[in-house]
Structure formats: structure tokens, C-alpha cells
Amino acid sequence: MSIDTQAEHKEFQAETREVLRLVIHSLYSHKEIFLRELVSNASDACEKLRFAAIARPELLGTDELTIRLIPDAAAATLTIADNGIGMSREEAVENLGTIARSGTRRFLETLSGDAARDAQLIGQFGVGFYSAFIVADRVTVQSKRADAEAVRWESDGGGTYEVSASEKTQRGSEVILHLRDEDKEFLEPERLRQLVRRYSDHLAIPIVLEYDGKSETLNQAKAFWTRPKGELSDGDYQGFYKHLTHEEGEARAWAHNKVEGSLEYTSLLYLPKSAPYDLFDRERRAGVQLYVKRVFIMDKAAELLPPWLRFMRGVVDSADLPLNVSRELLQNNRTVEKIRAALIKRTLDLLEELAGNDAEGYLQFYQTFGAVLKEGIIEDPAQRTRIAKLLRLRSTAEGGASAWISLADYVGRMPADQKAIYYLTADSETAARGSPHLEGFRAKGIEVLLLTDRIDEWVVNHLHEYEGKSLVSAASAAAEVTSAIQTPEAVAAETAFQATLERLGKALEGSIESARVSPRLTDSPTCLVAGEFGLSLRMNRMLKQAGQDTPFAGRPILEINPKHPLVQRLKDTADTEAFGSLARVLFEQALLAEGGELEDPAGFVRRVNQLIVEGLADPPRIIVG
């Protein structure tokens, strides 16, 4: 007897056990999804065989690929059988006994205990097969690859499983569920019909119910996207979306197009409502499946959409690509390039339409995926203008309905003499609203956009302008800013404070570029601004945190508010050491207000405390006029 025919008892990998336990317990109220998962696996196995048969037609032979559902009331089993690719013994152990996916850890971490949400996660992380144990207290799999011995795999979903040789002679897999007493409803033909219609109607492989000696095909068995739009309801589209994404969530909008002519393909693109857990993973591939003439070729064909549209899901079925197309081939293919350009256009059309017809829905989309869409402004100059129109931003304008505005809204209400679009970047909206940089703008009634996504720093650096108006940071020393908010008092103060400014330059040498009288401050004593051509201070900070050199950093300019008592006191401080200490505190305060980090926090505290103590002994003068 060879080792292959012996029964082997094996333990599930620890993580598999944990997933199993969680799947069984968290999906109690969504039991029925097991059928969708197992039918979907059977369908995948059939598509894989169809694909393998391109190179080796003898594999397929004359078989029609089918998925069979066989309820057996006497045995209390439900069998899901397919004549797809099948599994060898090693594959059964590898695929059903371990979860060799890096996503598993995160799956475990993401489980919330909320059954509806967790049910949605199951498919996303590829633990679909284990859903069998929600309704079965024992699962037997018999499987055979065309070129290997058949295998039998069995488990009760506890810690172990058994593999042995099987008598099965036909290619494919059968999953036999020994149903729990309370789950016998899944033996009823009507229940099975209903579930297939709900979850699997759009599968291209026929699903046949074998019951009472009769066979009944339950689904349309036609690739969903090949059906004419007019035949399909919103519910149909949502149903296919669920199948495609394995998610319980809904799509917000979709675009279904058949293209004929020099290029022939069908695309069905979905805009999801909720974000996947790894949306911001830079390695994440765009979620579009590629089919060639209705044969499934690959999942996540990243070449079909740029990374900044990676939140889109869908299907592209091309008649022009070869069936044996590889990822390498996709990378330099004229057809793929043309399809990609068309899909970008379709997606932007879809977004513009949504923004036009359903402002609230668009805002929800934007709050979920806007930060990804913005990457397009940086990466895709050709689409920059279109994407810029789709931006929705916060601003200093009084709240209400205008809380999120477009650049067009901003430009539309700019006073005639305002030359630039002003923005301020900050780590949070609270930080932005409290920033000293806004004081002058507020005093003059000039609206400023508040940008708080990390990516905004890069966005403004690439966007430069909108409709001929340049984008200018409210925190920069640019001439536009100064002339917009300059007051005559500030100009006059420049002379009066000349000596103080020079002393400041010396006292803070190495920390600042220079000091000047601020055109913008009304309440705060000081603030820091970036030089006209330097990177913004926040950008510098982010680059530093990312361990990157900041060659264009430059030092900031310190602006002082001549009306502030602390600045007056600075001016009157003759003693060099006392001047230096106060100057340092004012600089450090400005840095903090900017969201920056102090080099010597303890020193700052000491200096501030000293000032407070001095202040107690010598109450500050009240400055009049």
C-alpha cells in the first residue's frame, strides 16, 4: 500500500482554526451565504478548467461544465458538485487545511462581532469554503484533477481533518454537507431555487438542481454583462455586484457599456459605497476582472485602471485580447491602453453624473474615496482639470449647506479684486481653523480653503491653478498673500521695529531665515511662514517623518505682530539674554501653533514658566491705542 492511499489525520493550522471558529459563530444569522460561497468556488473551478483547456483542449472534452445541487433527504446531506478543475491531494491539504494568505491576520483583526459586517468580510478574505461549517457538522470533499489520483477530505470543523484516497473517477469536486438538524431547510428544493436566484443567477455556468430523479436548471447561465441593459433592473445589478465583490454592501452607481467597432469589449464598472480595508495599501491592485470572450482570465487586472481609481470594481470582457494573455503582456498592449483610457473616461463621467444628480451621494462617495481620487491630480496630468472639478473642500466660509465646496464655488464667489485662491494645509480642521495664518484673511473677509488630507500638500503642488487663478498658501510669504492682507499699520510698523527685527534675526540664527512685521496677524504675537519658493512647513515635516531629505526646505520666516504686548515687551527688552529667551519662546509658540515639534520641549516649558513668574511679579502693561 502506498502512502497515498492511507488515511492521514492532520491538524488545521492555528489561524485556520481561529477563522473556522469565528466564521461559524459570527455568521449565525446569515447561514444561507454558505451556498453562495460554495457555488462560487464551483464556478471558479469550472472557469479554471475552461482556461486550462485553451492550451489543452482534451481536458474539456465534450463535457458541458455544470454545477449540480443534490439534496438527499434520507441522508440529510446537500452536495454541491462540479466538473471543474478539481484538486490533487496536496492541493486539498493546502487549500482546505491552511489559510496561506497574508490577509488572514487582518481578517481576524477586522472582525467586529457584528454579524452583518463580518459576513461581508468573509468573501473578501477568501475564507469562503469554511462557511460550509455554518450549516454542516461534517463536510466531506471528494475531488479529482484530470491528471491526479482522487482525494477524499473530511472534517467536523473541530481541530482536525482527514485526507485519504477516493474512488471518484470523474474530474471535478463534490462538497458533501452533512446538515445539522436545525438546518434541514437547505434540503428543500424551493429554498435552493430561491437562494440560487438571489445569489448566483448571473453565473455563466448552469446550476442544476437534481431532485426526485429530475434535473432543473436554476439560473440563466449567461454571463451577466452580456445581457442587454434594458433587461436588467437595479436589483439585478446590485445582485451581480454582490457576487463580484463577495460583499454584502451595495454599489452606489454603475456604468455598463458595450463597445463595438475597431475595439470590441464590454465593461461593467461599479462605484462601491464602502471602502475595502486595504484601500490605502499602496500595493493594492485595482479591482477589475478581465475576461476574454467570456473566459475568466484574471482578477484585479491592475493594468485596466490607474491606481487612483483602485476603488472601482467591475468586469471587462474583451474580444480582441488573446486568451493566453499574461500580466506581462497586459503591460505593453495597445488594446489594453485604449480600454484603460476609455475606462478612465467612463469613471469620470460616472462621477460627474453623480455629482450633478445626487450631491449628497457624491459627497458620501467623496468622503470615502476622495483622498484616493486626488492621487490622480498628482499622477495623471491629462486628467488633472477634470479631477480638480470633482474636488470637494472645506473652507473658512460660514458652515451650513456650503460646508463642502468645489473650486468652482470658491472662484464663483471671489471678489473681483482677489487674485489668487487661498488655502491652508493642516493636520486637522481644528488646527486649521485656529491657525494664526488665518487672522489677516478673517479680518479682510477673504475665504480660505482648509486642506487636511496628508495628500493635499502634494495635490496643491501639482494643481498650481484653477481656471487661471493660482493656488497660494495662506501660510506662505508670497507677494499675493502680503498684498491681499497688508494693512497700513503693518507698513508703518516696519520702521519702528527695524532694530527689533535685526536683533531677532541674530537671536534665532539657524532657526529662522529672517524676521518681519506681519501683514496677517491680529491676535497672535507671532507666526511662521514658508519662504515664497520653499516647501510648506507641514510638507517639510511629513517628508522628515518619512525619512526623506528635504533639500528645498529652507528656514521659515518669523512674522511678528507689532500690536501684541509680548512683542512690545520684546522691543523694550534691552538685556540680550532676556531678549534671546523671549524671542525663543515666541518662535517656539509659533512652531507649536503650526503643528510642529519642539527640539527642546523641556527648555520651552522652563522659559514659559520663567515668563509667568516674572509676569506675576510685574503685571504686564496695558497697551492703549
Ligand code: ADP
Ligand atoms: P477562495 O475561493 O476565496 O480562494 P475558499 O476558502 O473558498 O477561498 O477556497 C480555498 C481554495 O480551495 C480555493 O482558492 C480553491 O483553490 C480551492 N477550492 C475550493 N472549492 C473548490 C472546488 N469546488 N474545486 C476546486 N478547488 C476548490
